[in-house]
Amino acid sequence: MSSRRDFLKKAAGLTAAGALGSLPLSALAAEGYYKIPLKKPLKIGFVYIDPIGNIGWSYQHELGRQYMDKMLAGQVESTFVENVSDARAEAVFRQLASSGHQLIFTTSFSYMNPTLKVAKQFPNVIFEQATGFKTAPNMGNYNARFYEAQYLTGLVAGAMTKSNKIGYILPFPIPEVYRVVDAFTIGLHEVNPKATVSTVWVNTWYDPSKEREAAQSLVASGADVIATHTDSPAPMQVAEAHGIYAIGQDSNQLKYGPKAQLTGVIDTWGPYYVETARRVLEGRWKPESTWGGLKSGMVELAPLSPVIPQETVDLVMKRKAEIEAGTFNIFSGPLYDQKGELKVAAGKALNDGDLLGLQWFVKGVEGKAS
Structure with missing residues (x-):
């Protein structure tokens, strides 16, 4: 996980706009939405860096996944892979994308570059990466204050x-x-x-x-x-x-x-996962950077x-x-x-x-x- 150190070199001197990323607008629909040919129910994958256990970072993301499943019952079908090291991350992302998952949440900063690489290879899959700063036409990121x-x-x-x-x-x-x-x-x-x-x-x-x-x-x-x-x-x-x-x-x-x-x-994380899945289902998803805090409840x-x-x-x-x-x-x-x-x-x-x-x-x- 030492790849997280790379953030220092890349984040230093960034403006807010630069840190949030720039997008090739030609890759987006006219209204700014990135739409993919959906198969229903929407298959969603979650990748966790730690064992889920019963407390902590990955556990909270897992609670968010379960909340999403409950709120969008019948509309989504989700799976998760836990305890995924940085070395395994790219292969796990690719396996999920290849097996019909059309929305994938990668929940570690150190997953940022592997997520970006795989996102470019699977344009009909939307990726959301936690705590990073890079975006692509089909990749957004999210973080909490x-x-x-x-x-x-x-x-x-x-x-x-x-x-x-x-x-x-x-x-x-x-x-x-x-x-x-x-x-x-x-x-x-x-x-x-x-x-x-x-x-x-x-x-x-x-x-x-x-x-x-x-x-x-x-x-x-x-x-x-x-x-x-x-x-x-x-x-x-x-x-x-x-x-x-x-x-x-x-x-x-x-x-x-x-x-x-x-x-x-x-x-x-649950409300964010629900809203993101809804946007994908309704064709309203954009590759944005979200930074929620106390006000949003994140x-x-x-x-x-x-x-x-x-x-x-x-x-x-x-x-x-x-x-x-x-x-x-x-x-x-x-x-x-x-x-x-x-x-x-x-x-x-x-x-x-x-x-x-x-x-x-x-x-x-x-x-x-x-």
Whole structure:
């Protein structure tokens, strides 16, 4: 999965429009829709990079698939392939496309280039690729603004830490990861300017043993709240075992940390899958880039623990409403990086283009930025 690192080189310096891709309009219908000769029911394939299990990134996509099947019963027929490595991805995509699937969701950033390659070979199949940035006439992409919810969890962590040391487990140095850590730290400092965030890179999205080891090292260094952008419940389990707090990731992880979990980030893909399938069925699909957040429901906040002070709960709910209304920008200046250099001046804010290429940590994050 190290191919995700390539994103840094390609995302840096992109404008919002460039990052979202340009399309050869001659390949599209006059109204902009890409139409294919449909066979009904519409066969849809999903490809997951992790085992589905009962929690985490692939599990949430699987819940989305099941939701789609229920909402479009009789109109669609779906299948999935789980635990597909980057090395196997292209072959799996090709097999699905060759076996009658006319809409294929590929649910990992590292699947971007294999998806693009196979999409060019199967013009009568529509592809949707998660968390990437490339498009083609028959390939769109979709992502979630995870950072919006992580900012809110930072508010909670700032109120609950006693040691003023937060531990954060990170997968790969790509803009998505910088966004969530920076947003979390901005929220943290809004409530508790003295707190710091210690980071550990594990160079994987899913490896329970590595995630557990990283969490234990952070606890040993004095962290009393653990956050992660990886996929297993291991960090939550470590927090529960040590009697400290943690922030859930991807799914509601309360069953793994009934005392530890303060709140968390929940990915909700079902409505997007329903809408995308409907557009294909109705001939209204376009190769677009979708970036949903709290407002659209693609990202949700896990229930807040009853141990959180009411004033913090009130602040979280206030900021959540402001983000959804578009009246609060998390990345408003002044913002400084780790070295103390002013990156965003007062009265300014990062826009989507800036966020898509983000690759620096804000002040208060400890550890190398790559």
